[in-house]
Amino acid sequence: MASTFYAGEPEGPSLKTESIPGPKSTEHLTQLDKVFDTRSVNMLADYTKSFGNYIVDPDGNTLLDVYAQIASIPVGYNNPALIKAAQTPEMIQALVNRPALGNFPSHDWASILETGALKVAPKGCNQVFTAMAGSDANETAYKAAFMWRRQKERGGPTVEFTEQELNSSMNNQSPGASQLSIMSFKTAFHGRLFGSLSTTRSKPIHKLDIPAFDWPQATFPLLKYPLEEHVEENAKAEADSLAEVEDLIKNYHLPPCAVVVEPIQSEGGDNHASPAFFRGLREVTKKHGVLLIVDEVQTGVGATGKFWAHDHWDLPSPPDMVTFSKKAQTAGYYFGNPELRPNKPYRQFNTWMGDPARALIYRAIIDEIERLNLVEHTAKVGDYLYGKLEALAAKYPGEFANLRGKGLGTFIAFDNPKRDQFLAKAKKFGVNIGGSGVSAVRLRPMLIFEKQHADILLKTLEKIVTSW
Ligand SMILES: Cc1ncc(COP(=O)(O)O)c(C=O)c1O
Numbered sequence: 001m002a003s004t005f006y007a008g009e010p011e012g013p014s015l016k017t018e019s020i021p022g023p024k025s026t027e028h029l030t031q032l033d034k035v036f037d038t039r040s041v042n043m044l045a046d047y048t049k050s051f052g053n054y055i056v057d058p059d060g061n062t063l064l065d066v067y068a069q070i071a072s073i074p075v076g077y078n079n080p081a082l083i084k085a086a087q088t089p090e091m092i093q094a095l096v097n098r099p100a101l102g103n104f105p106s107h108d109w110a111s112i113l114e115t116g117a118l119k120v121a122p123k124g125c126n127q128v129f130t131a132m133a134g135s136d137a138n139e140t141a142y143k144a145a146f147m148w149r150r151q152k153e154r155g156g157p158t159v160e161f162t163e164q165e166l167n168s169s170m171n172n173q174s175p176g177a178s179q180l181s182i183m184s185f186k187t188a189f190h191g192r193l194f195g196s197l198s199t200t201r202s203k204p205i206h207k208l209d210i211p212a213f214d215w216p217q218a219t220f221p222l223l224k225y226p227l228e229e230h231v232e233e234n235a236k237a238e239a240d241s242l243a244e245v246e247d248l249i250k251n252y253h254l255p256p257c258a259v260v261v262e263p264i265q266s267e268g269g270d271n272h273a274s275p276a277f278f279r280g281l282r283e284v285t286k287k288h289g290v291l292l293i294v295d296e297v298q299t300g301v302g303a304t305g306k307f308w309a310h311d312h313w314d315l316p317s318p319p320d321m322v323t324f325s326k327k328a329q330t331a332g333y334y335f336g337n338p339e340l341r342p343n344k345p346y347r348q349f350n351t352w353m354g355d356p357a358r359a360l361i362y363r364a365i366i367d368e369i370e371r372l373n374l375v376e377h378t379a380k381v382g383d384y385l386y387g388k389l390e391a392l393a394a395k396y397p398g399e400f401a402n403l404r405g406k407g408l409g410t411f412i413a414f415d416n417p418k419r420d421q422f423l424a425k426a427k428k429f430g431v432n433i434g435g436s437g438v439s440a441v442r443l444r445p446m447l448i449f450e451k452q453h454a455d456i457l458l459k460t461l462e463k464i465v466t467s468w
Pocket of ligand 1: 133134135136138189190191192262266267295296297298299325326
């Protein structure tokens with residue numbers, strides 16, 4: 001059965017060629033490789049033909065897509081509501097007159113933010129700094145953290161910089177360039193720009209040859225599954241991790257002014273920790289006057305069955321900053337504390353500072369999520385999918401190992417010993433699935449993924465593990 005949300009979605013996957021890439025894709029790839037590195041290409045797509053949960057390639061192969069452009073498509077390919085938003089005079093204005101937002105924002109920029117990005121701002125946040133990608137969102141959040149900390153140390157926003165600070169900053173030396181750090185966790189992923197890359201610890205291939213900051217990393221509490229059978233061990237892993245965080249805050253030679261954490265370490269292998277762990281992290285950061293930045297680039301915008309994954313934690317006080325991108329189709333960081341606005345203009349600045357066209361798409365996505373109640377929907381479909389996966393895991397021991405994501409919408413993963421072959425087979429059987437970390441199969445369907453799509457996925461997963 002096709003989508004009940006939108007007319008015109010394919011009934012199911014259909015394969016037209018023996019393998020992917022087929023002859024037409026191969027032809028396009030050969031042409032493309034002359035001008036663009038194609039070594040990381042997963043598959044070539046024809047976006048004019050892709051619709052809803054289905055991605056179509058140039059040979060007409062139609063695949064159920066539960067990878068969704070690395071978890072970044074929220075409401076389906078060629079979503080009619082987004083197409084409508086793209087055809088408005090407002091969008092045309094935003095596209096042909098792209099403003100340098102810090103200098104020349106449009107008269108309606110406040111209204112675009114208030115009726116869009118800020119409508120879904122996490123609890124405790126009433127402001128947003130818009131950015132262009134997840135890495136950019138994190139980097140600018142880090143900069144805000146450094147400026148906040150130094151401002152406090154200096155004695156407040158009205159205290160002027162010293163000559164020594166001004167001059168040394170031009171030589172990349174302290175005190176102008178501060179001797180502070182951002183703490184992240186082992187196996188974390190926060191992006192690939194210079195600052196964000198220093199907090200990324202997932203795979204060497206992202207980091208090799210790039211100069212990096214000497215910043216601290218704490219151990220992420222790698223939990224054992226099933227959770228019910230490892231309660232004590234897991235609680236100890238979390239307590240140890242929090243103790244390490246506190247120790248690094250107190251003793252690291254470059255004091256951390258912020259800790260950045262993903263609600264679920266995504267690129268690093270879909271590693272989870274309990275709400276209690278995150279409450280502990282909030283407590284320990286608060287206790288030491290260190291900011292907590294929650295990186296919701298991959299977890300945000302509904303996929304965990306709440307709009308923000310950190311809504312699952314019942315935090316005693318909100319995170320200081322929440323970064324977002326991916327399914328928002330734009331990027332930035334939310335915050336509430338006015339002290340996180342630097343004391344002078346141009347300290348946090350770039351030419352575009354985001355993009356009103358993308359902010360309009362985010363608004364249309366939010367409207368569509370609300371209209372169709374897609375967060376609650378995803379929570380329900382996720383529960384259904386998880387239950388069926390549990391049954392598969394029991395039936396095929398070892399094939400769906402360390403199943404994780406219970407009660408977290410469709411943000412589900414498991415480990416498979418032959419992960420790469422698993423993903424290749426999935427494509428052969430008409431489903432596009434991604435991996436993360438060393439052995440995780442990660443499910444990142446769109447918010448319009450329904451029970452009937454879950455059934456197709458489950459049938460395919462069983463077919464894969466019985467075809468070895
Ligand atoms: C949690 C997290 N943070 C940051 C990023 C970086 O985002 P971008 O690739 O848009 O720069 C990613 C990308 O996968 C991510 O998953």
